[in-house]
Amino acid sequence: MVDEDSKELRSLIEDTAEYVSYLRELGVAGVEEFAVDEDAIPSARKPDTRIAHEKSVASVSHALRRNAEAATEKVADEAAHPKPFEKSAIKSAAGLTEMAKRTPKRTPELEPPPPQETLFGEITPKDEASLPQVNETLEDIWNDIGECTRCPLNEGRTHVVNSEGHPRARLMFVGEAPGADEDAQARPFVGRAGQLLNKIIEAIGMKREDVFIGNVNRCRPPQNRTPTLAEAATCKPFLLREIAVVRPEVIVVLGNTAMKNLLDTKEGITKMRGQFLDYRGIKVMPTFHPAYLLRDPSKKRECWEDMKKVREYLDGKKQF
Ligand code: URA
Numbered sequence: 001m002v003d004e005d006s007k008e009l010r011s012l013i014e015d016t017a018e019y020v021s022y023l024r025e026l027g028v029a030g031v032e033e034f035a036v037d038e039d040a041i042p043s044a045r046k047p048d049t050r051i052a053h054e055k056s057v058a059s060v061s062h063a064l065r066r067n068a069e070a071a072t073e074k075v076a077d078e079a080a081h082p083k084p085f086e087k088s089a090i091k092s093a094a095g096l097t098e099m100a101k102r103t104p105k106r107t108p109e110l111e112p113p114p115p116q117e118t119l120f121g122e123i124t125p126k127d128e129a130s131l132p133q134v135n136e137t138l139e140d141i142w143n144d145i146g147e148c149t150r151c152p153l154n155e156g157r158t159h160v161v162n163s164e165g166h167p168r169a170r171l172m173f174v175g176e177a178p179g180a181d182e183d184a185q186a187r188p189f190v191g192r193a194g195q196l197l198n199k200i201i202e203a204i205g206m207k208r209e210d211v212f213i214g215n216v217n218r219c220r221p222p223q224n225r226t227p228t229l230a231e232a233a234t235c236k237p238f239l240l241r242e243i244a245v246v247r248p249e250v251i252v253v254l255g256n257t258a259m260k261n262l263l264d265t266k267e268g269i270t271k272m273r274g275q276f277l278d279y280r281g282i283k284v285m286p287t288f289h290p291a292y293l294l295r296d297p298s299k300k301r302e303c304w305e306d307m308k309k310v311r312e313y314l315d316g317k318k319q320f
Contacts (some may be wrong), residue, residue: 159186163214253290
């Protein structure tokens with residue numbers, strides 16, 4: 001038990017240190033230095049060691065939250081100018097893909113350019129493509145993502161799995177990350193969980209083509225593990241940009257990872273599900289992930305209750 005505790009703490013500390021150095025490498029502002037104190041690990045059960053670790057984790061979370069808030073404010077500002085989005089989003093949906101690729105080709109340079117002040121704090125120019133652009137379309141975002149190598153998940157993937165669906169959808173679903181089927185087909189939610197999601201959508205009288213479906217991460221994590229904080233933080237800006245373009249009325253977050261990445265909450269999905277929350281003026285309904293419902297079908301009933309509320313809200317029958 002004691003050994004296990006120390007092992008777990010060591011792994012947490014190492015993860016945190018790796019994550020902090022990754023953020024610092026990206027030039028993310030406000031992330032404090034973090035060094036692994038090897039001597040502290042064997043005495044992992046000492047309360048002060050745990051407190052030090054928790055403080056470091058809290059400071060990383062705080063920096064991330066501040067950066068994410070700055071980013072989402074800009075995204076919301078851009079959403080306040082709907083006309084150009086609307087026109088160009090519909091154009092891309094209709095398959096009129098004449099649009100010039102906006103992302104400039106970057107010539108290799110001997111020295112990396114200095115970090116710049118941006119929406120996400122100080123970042124190096126290699127991350128410019130994750131920033132929102134004025135009047136962008138879904139296609140612009142997907143071009144920016146390209147054959148992404150921004151985080152280590154690219155190493156194990158076959159395909160980047162971008163979001164799909166109606167570009168002006170009233171309802172959006174957000175999951176965690178692609179699984180094996182999605183990775184093979186380059187489409188979100190096409191495996192068993194996806195088939196259940198289709199049924200959930202149909203149960204509220206909609207079709208898959210009517211909604212917009214995406215994930216926090218676009219590359220399949222090894223062994224379908226949960227994406228790390230760093231992996232989620234790297235990929236999430238693209239999801240936020242898609243939300244700004246599509247501007248759904250309701251976002252259903254499927255499971256803990258999606259919920260915690262979109263909303264500022266420490267609570268788990270079991271507690272949070274079934275109540276409308278807010279993301280920048282958009283109603284957000286947390287519910288169970290379909291993969292969890294496949295493991296525990298008795299929870300489908302609660303998911304159905306949550307989806308009925310979504311239907312009622314979209315029908316304007318009820319104020320929430
Ligand atoms: N699970 C997810 O979270 N996303 C998918 O695309 C498929 C399964």
